[in-house]
Amino acid sequence: MSESSDQSSANNLSEELIAEDALKARSLWQDAVSRLLANRLSIIGLVITTLLLVAALFGPYIAPYSYTEQDLMNVAKMPSADHWLGTDEIGRDLFSRVIWGARTATLVAIFTTVISVIIGVILGAVAGYGGALADSITGRVIDIVMSVPGLLLAALIAVSIKQPIVSWAKEIYESNGFPLFADTTWLDLLVVFGGLAFVSWPGYARLIRGQIFSLREEQYIEAAKSVGVSEVKIALRHLLPNAIGPVIVTLTFSFSSAMVLESSLSYLGIGVLPPQASWGNMIASNIGSWSYRPWLVAVPSLTLAIVTLGINFLGDGLNDALNPRSKRSI
């Protein structure tokens, strides 16, 4: 690079700094919020995500019917005043089932994300701090997990461990009558959480490792080290706040992909089983009749598409908002 261009970029930088000074002083988070709200797509995403969370939290109060209640006089009916989105092939209210499906999807997505973040952060930190050997071992493990398509591996885990776990729970129930094990539907969910978490942690581990490696080289970290700040304090005070942005962005994207994976497993009849409502199993049980009862497939499909789209828009908006170097201005 020539000297003059160095000069001009330095000038640009100082001009930018002056321009930022002219703005009101804001913290990183205030800045992020205003950037987020300035982006139309991320507002749409925020609205959709909020609606989803409301539906998931207050589902039983919003849904006019239960997810199993059958109206046998109105089987496979088009949308009407009684049934806003129509009824399915055995007379259950579609609107209610979509709401209950939101509950399932959100529950699975939250648990899967939390579990995989915990595993990913721990293993990422081990890879980043534990020296070359720990790094290469974790790297190998990540390669192995990532070399099988996530859906296939999750499905394989789910079909393999489900039966042993269910029969084990039954044994416990028979031997001591522990009421928790009387109903095994929650075990379905547990197996799904486990399978999905197992395939989603490598993303976080890679991210955290990368962040640790790139931030470690920064001068402020070196400065902190040279004045004798402890490793733990550096990690908490300097590394974590700087790494949190990318982690939040990944969190949003993996939230939507966990949702899609749950639907996919349920579509294949492995995840959440009927009569429990999941968008995946709702699509699966009606896919054969899409041409003559299109609303039965269209409603859960569109819901899943809109929700994942909304969460992705939010993630994209967060990506710009939380990255102070992002070119997209306020």
Next chain:
Amino acid sequence: MYKYTLKRLAIAIPTFFAVLIITFTLTVLSPFDPVAMMMAQFEGTLDTLARDDVIEKIREQYGLNDSYGVQFTRWIGRLMQGDLGISINGQRNVLRMIVKTFPISFQLGLAGAVVTTLLGIPLGCLAALKQNTWIDYTIVGGTLGFRTVPVFVLAPLLLMLFVLVLDIMNVPRGWDGLFQTKVILPVCILALGPLPVVVRQTRAAVLEVFTMDYVRTAKMKGLEMWRIIIRHILRNALIPVVTTLGFVAEGLIVGSIFLDSIFAIPGFGGVAESAFRGFDYPVIMGVTMVSAVMIILTNLLVDLIYPFLDPRIKFE
């Protein structure tokens, strides 16, 4: 060159071996008991008093009482001979099921990868050149939608749009070779899944190359824009795009699992789907291993062609 190839292979082979161990361990944990299945077939014909002895004898005969290590070694030995076992539903040779269906899915997947590339690179390029305009937002936002929307959502919705609403086509069903009009919709649906990744990678790479000195020099020399894009930008920007191939392969495999039954295509994905629905463990194992091989091979291929594209990367 040879050293580099060997080094890459030295990584790929243990990875595949680890996949084998995981697959085998999971099926050992699984409820699949071949003897119970056999007994179910002979139900009523066997003396019930001697039943337990018979089961024990069969288990002994097939080596099911051996230790995990012995069973694993024997299983690997069979794999080496191309024996993937017999399916539970229908008692069919798993290898033959896969060999018969795989070429169809491979052709579809290849076509999908071509469509993804032909759409993704120009779109990513355009988005980068028009950075922060409505064109950029539309391309990035529009393809983002397909990032996670699964095939089993996209396929019925597009079918409804084209068949029920617009009424411009019949339901495409079955497989008569790749060069048929009914292949267009399935291939496009397959291609849409990995598209956003290619678009984003191209966009980011073009943006990075755009600020390079040689591009500025080319501009200052007064070259036409399209010449700069083709000669200087794309050539360098496409290198990182190659790394998305592994992801594209995974997207195509997962996509075909859902696609095949919707469009009645007798492909590899359909075998996988019915195996999962029927808890057909030997088939599930076979399908998982073949998918893992495909992804490991794709990543190996990327590793091997990368040094040719980017001379800065040494073969060491």
